[in-house]
Amino acid sequence: MEKLTTVGSVRFKVREARAQGHTIGFVPTMGALHEGHLSLIRQAKADGGTVVVSVFVNPTQFNDPKDLEKYPRDLARDAALCEEAGADLLFAPEASEVYPEGYAAKVLVEGPLTRLLEGYFRPGHFDGVTTVVAKLFNMVQPDRAYFGEKDWQQLQVVKKMVRDLDMPVTVVPGPTVREPDGLAMSSRNVRLSEEGRKKAKVVPYLLDTAQDLLDSASREMLTDQGPVLRQWLMTLLESNAPDAKADYIAVVDPDTLFDVDEITDRALVTVAVHIDGVRLIDNRIIVRR
């Protein structure tokens, strides 16, 4: 695996790989790699061609400067993990390479998709994501780009950007990878205290319970299962983790992310909860049976 830091060098290597008949799979990350990222790299490898992984902690997507400061960074560890998972090229540019002096462009997806949920609680976050992902796509020029379903809203926003701007890349989703107790893998998990780590189990518990709750709401012939479920899940959080603070617990359409009232086939339960000072997000598809 080769490590690259400049746009020129990644373009050169990608051109070389294409000349050998390879397609390009791309896994963008902010480092602090965990099994979730590694499964995307393996998925990209299994799809064939050359696999490029980027590690870049993108300052423009952090609405809270303290969050950016606290973001875990260990490039040597990330590089070893990338290599083990089968990456061919690691692209780890400095911030000045991505946003040189005088940089002024932005790529935005407008509308509810970026204003709801994460967009509401983290203003400007998706503007930073779409700008850096568009730039990384221009730098790497991949055929396929892999994004985890844990960041479901990000996945929808990136898909929309690609569709609306006719970007010649296929967005490939990867399933959420979980710890044995169900907690979704996240770079933020390392910031949980021992006590916080125990409390964090409430998040997968809520999502596991959501399907059962929908089953019983449907048996009771309720037509507005969405709001009922939201209320039940909020009560469940309050009773199981009284000091956790939910930014949102929502039951939404998986594509538009609009709240759903009647669940006729499937819905996405999505949550953002602060536990012990760490903000955790997770989601689960539930189906009407």
Ligand code: PAF
């Ligand atoms: O999901 C992430 O790690 C980041 O939002 C991404 C897609 C690498 C853009 O910085």
